[in-house]
Amino acid sequence: MTRLFARIEDGIAALALAVMTVIPLLEIVLRRSVGIGIPGAGPIVQHLVLWVGFLGAAIAAREGRLLSLATGSLVPEGWARRVTTVIAAAIGCAVSTVLALAAVEFVQSERGVGSSFAAGIPTWVAELVLPIGFALIGLRLAWRAGERWPARALAATGLVAGWFLGTHPALLEGRSALPGLALIVLGGALGAPIFAILGGAAAVLFMADGITPAAILIETYSLSVSPTLAAIPLFTLTGFLLAEGKASERLLRVFRALFGWIPGGTAVVCAVLCSFFTAFTGGSGITILALGGILFPALVKDGYRERFSLGLLTASGSLGLLLPPSLPLMLYGVVAQMPIEDLFIGGILPGILLTTMIAAWGMREGLLSGAGRQSFAAGEAGAALWDAKWELLMPIVVVGALFSGLATSVEAAALTAAYALFTQAAIHRDLSIRRDLLRVFAECVGLIGGVLVILGVAVGLTSWLVGAQVPMHLVEFTRAHIESRTMFLLALNVFLILVGCLMEIFPAIVVVVPLIVPLGQAYDVHPVHLGIIFIANLELGYLTPLVGLNILLASYRFKRPVLDVARAALPMAAILGIGVLVITYVPWLTLGILHMLGRS
């Protein structure tokens, strides 16, 4: 029964993602042939993002894959871990329930208006996925709080508490938000999902101001259906399809054949390959999961030290975030409301710089340790290139579609996903449509949902900050204390690294970008340069010990303690830090190509 429900759930979510891919493709074709596209194509795709996101979040909750901070895993196993798990789950349950009730209020208000988003479909019907999603998440958090019923029952008290708070919002009105915030931060530290920390904080802050937490859901909806956001799930799908096929092996063979003869060649290969892969999967962490398994043994076999290899792979997982079509750059464009293409162009040289620096460090290690290298064989290089031709053509497909006027960013993303599916399933036959497709799509939806639910509540928190006029006060404060642009940039670096230490890159973009964009204007920093500085700094945050996603994933993938991985990644973090400073103080790296193209 549960399994059947899970399969139906997976089926609906996968179908939504599939339709989301097909509609933009049809739109490209119809527009060029008949001249008329599908009625409501844009809004339908945008609302499918909402469904994919929140069904995905529910699926992630079912599988216990909602992202949480690493601090929870520092609690020793045994009874202590069981207790903290239950507390964290109870807090997660309470927040989910408050948000589910707020979502009901939002949907009711929308129903009263009676609007339709496209093709006569009422908007409120599309929004129903919000209360459903949060309710499922709450129930599943309680279910997964432990193996036995007492643990689950204790966690479920959170559901009751959330219900009580959600139906009596006046309890918090006019009171200090601090106790509530402290409780939520505690829950987060003990391992409550990240969405519960950000969403819970937003709910407490709004309720203390006497504003309904449904205000959060308004923002969640608005972000989810923003026109360019749909590109993000579609590129995530591309990454998933590539990871599922043998694309990574084919690419590894190419890069080994091309760069393997260099001293430290395998390390260079790792850096370049990871950049390439991360660009497409965009910091979703797939790089480490998908490539770690082949690259780690390859490095160790070639004689690299284990600690070096571990650090290299952990850091490599965040290289490529500045290269198109990186998802953080896209999200930055969506939030800062600027052309994504400009960010893509601006990120090219800085992205290459960071990859080169890490590769150079790898070469140094290769020289020092005398790690093995292979000789260059033209025949092998040719064969490898030919074998991986479809994967290597992919960036050209994306860039071509984007810059030729053929497609919008969402359509280009759909085209890339379709291309990845076609090459992996039909040409290479690494993916079986019948056997693998539903599973791959459902897993991908789970990942998208895990990220989107965090973003959805993070915009709620941002909206509270805007309402409290924090961005304006921040500009006033900074202008009063910092005069020169150089000093401002330095302060910005320090601030963003701190943000990177405390927050994941996606919610950080949503929450912090609205705060720094007015600052950038005040100090006359070019918006594209600001964006690249922002993402480059946050790239470092992936490597910070406690909440760095890469550290977590590497610890999981290579079965090493979190702190060991963090230590191994330190030298890489230092190198990237130098790169970030260069990117910050040499604006030409970012703006040079844009100037040449006359786009800035």
Add this chain to the structure above:
Amino acid sequence: QSSAIKLATVVPDGSVWDKSLKQMGADWKTGTNGRVSTTVFSGGSQGDEATVLRKMRLNALQAASLTVVGLSSIDWSFNVFNIPFFFQNYDELNDVLQTLTPTLKQRVEQKGFVLLHWGHGGWLQVFSKQPVTTVADLKKAKLYTSAGDDTMTQWYKANGFQPRAMAMTDVLTGLTTGMIDALPTTPLASMSFQWYKQTPYMLDLGISPVVGATVISKRTWDAISPADRAKMTDVALQVEKQLQADVPKGDGLATLMMQNQGLKVTKGTGPEWQQLADNLGQTMRGKMVPPDIYDMAVKERDAFRQRKAAAGQPATAPAKPAAAPKAPAPRK
């Protein structure tokens, strides 16, 4: 009894509209002896107009200065200002606006909002890569439409145009890659966003005015004392009058400045334009504009044209007003 009003708008921070709204908030405060305090959130920092309206319905915001996009989502009668080529100039618009105001106010009040004043946003002109002078030229152009407004996109399609729905942030890329080659926008916006550099031609025919209005939620309005409400209405109407004078000047000046930078202004030629205007209006009647509102607007507009003609003034004065001495600072 004191009220705190959060007023949201998408007009750019520091623009003529933003300044006048902030002034209005300050004047409300002095006029009511501090009982009504207002915080203005400009530049879309509270979200697009649909989002702002959602927040108003849940009392997370109390007031908003909206364009016709948001207004028509409160009540479809506001679409009357979206009918292409319906008004030929500001005089016609203001006359019809005055006639419709009581009815429109009543309609928004039924939806829980109070309309405080009108705000002019300028006049949409077609900016294009290739010169557009005939109807056929316009139908050939790949025309930008807002990705958020599907009704309008479908309406363009149904009438033989080639709309390309995209996000506003994609406009510049769309123009450089050729995905779109024409966009309806106001001269002021075209200059602010530097779009005109990609679209060297402007068809000076005035598609439609960008009508705006400030609305406050009825719940907030009713909680304010009648005396304070009267003060606030006075202040709001002063702002309306000021914008009525300033905004057309700003558009005219922007056009002149862009012409100095190489913008070529073309006039519509051929008899089809008037016919197109009549046909397009008819396709919207009852579909996008309530029939009674549509008829009321047509009746008043035609009566106005007759009065003008009788008084010996040309009925088709251009929408473009004379340039003003005061220059608005172009935004980078």
